[in-house]
Amino acid sequence: MSGADGPGDPGESWGKVRPFSVKTKLGALVVVSVLITTGLSVIAVHTKTELRFITVFSMIATLLITQFVAHSLTAPLDEMNAVARSISHGDYTRRVSENRRDELGDLAQTINVMADELEAQDRQRKELVANVSHELRTPIAGLRAVLENVVDGIAEADPETMRTALKQTERLGRLVETLLDLSRLDNGVVPLRKRRFEVWPYLSGVLKESNMVASARAAMGSGGTHTRTDVHLHLDVSPPELTAHADPERIHQVVANLIDNAVKHSPPHGRVTVKARRGPLPESLELEILDEGPGIPRSEWHRVFERFNRGAVRRPHGPGSDGGTGLGLAIARWAVDLHGGRIGVAESERGCRILVTLPGESSVPS
Numbered sequence: 001m002s003g004a005d006g007p008g009d010p011g012e013s014w015g016k017v018r019p020f021s022v023k024t025k026l027g028a029l030v031v032v033s034v035l036i037t038t039g040l041s042v043i044a045v046h047t048k049t050e051l052r053f054i055t056v057f058s059m060i061a062t063l064l065i066t067q068f069v070a071h072s073l074t075a076p077l078d079e080m081n082a083v084a085r086s087i088s089h090g091d092y093t094r095r096v097s098e099n100r101r102d103e104l105g106d107l108a109q110t111i112n113v114m115a116d117e118l119e120a121q122d123r124q125r126k127e128l129v130a131n132v133s134h135e136l137r138t139p140i141a142g143l144r145a146v147l148e149n150v151v152d153g154i155a156e157a158d159p160e161t162m163r164t165a166l167k168q169t170e171r172l173g174r175l176v177e178t179l180l181d182l183s184r185l186d187n188g189v190v191p192l193r194k195r196r197f198e199v200w201p202y203l204s205g206v207l208k209e210s211n212m213v214a215s216a217r218a219a220m221g222s223g224g225t226h227t228r229t230d231v232h233l234h235l236d237v238s239p240p241e242l243t244a245h246a247d248p249e250r251i252h253q254v255v256a257n258l259i260d261n262a263v264k265h266s267p268p269h270g271r272v273t274v275k276a277r278r279g280p281l282p283e284s285l286e287l288e289i290l291d292e293g294p295g296i297p298r299s300e301w302h303r304v305f306e307r308f309n310r311g312a313v314r315r316p317h318g319p320g321s322d323g324g325t326g327l328g329l330a331i332a333r334w335a336v337d338l339h340g341g342r343i344g345v346a347e348s349e350r351g352c353r354i355l356v357t358l359p360g361e362s363s364v365p366s
Contacts, residue, residue: 026069076097076108083115094115095115136175149161193247197243198243200237200240203276207233230270232271233272237275238277242277250338251335265352272289274287275287275288282360284358286355287356290348293351305343332356340359342356
């Protein structure tokens, strides 16, 4: 969430003067070698020792010191090479020792960070396969059962049977739409179609659409994004004539997904409040979505907007809602990032409070 470099970020040490850097060690090697040679030469002059003996002693001492320094430099490189080879073979569990205070220590830290990120991506890939397989299995099995009954003559192709088949088809369509949103998220920046709009009628339409879709799904019993009709949606825009400059379609994704998440976690007959305020910059906007659910533990704040994260609450979903794919909040963050804005969890006395800040006219050019 924070996006800022933590205390252990390898970028902190770049550009800093290190008392034990590789350059310092190599320079010390040269200085020590010269001092040894000079010292032995002085001893040879005073003791009238033959020059060839001094040369041999000087070479031996220099080679021993060089070997010691070379080993201290090549040993961590051998370890990094072994870890990198393991990572290339799919083993993301190995890490490099970070017990050095030089450039090699920075490199070891960078390799470990890379291994952590690759391990996380591999875990997300496996979760994607597992989640998509799980989510697709149910509607496909239901649709197949309905069609097999019709083909075998067990059930008639009456409106009720076709309505059941339509429910499963609609759920498949919603899952495919979610996967398309995920592909847009992975493909990078999407061109924004920003324009100035009035916030009150816009958000009012989003809330009405959410209520209508939930009511329709509840009437059909189709499940899906959510079928909660007992949760009251409240809109608070101040001042009423508030305007914003953003891409309405992307902001619709943000608000709809945040409302969907808030409704899922609301208690029976709960309340979800959507607040809109003017930001510090021209045409900027600050949004707040607040629910009355169990809230999010502070230890989970940094993971809220990760893909496939369904939360750590034991029973997070209210009646009439499913677990979803865990992509809604990740898509919301993606849309906010496209605008150059910020999204995060904030302190709240009750429930979960999500804050969204859109920079308005000073945001990333469309």
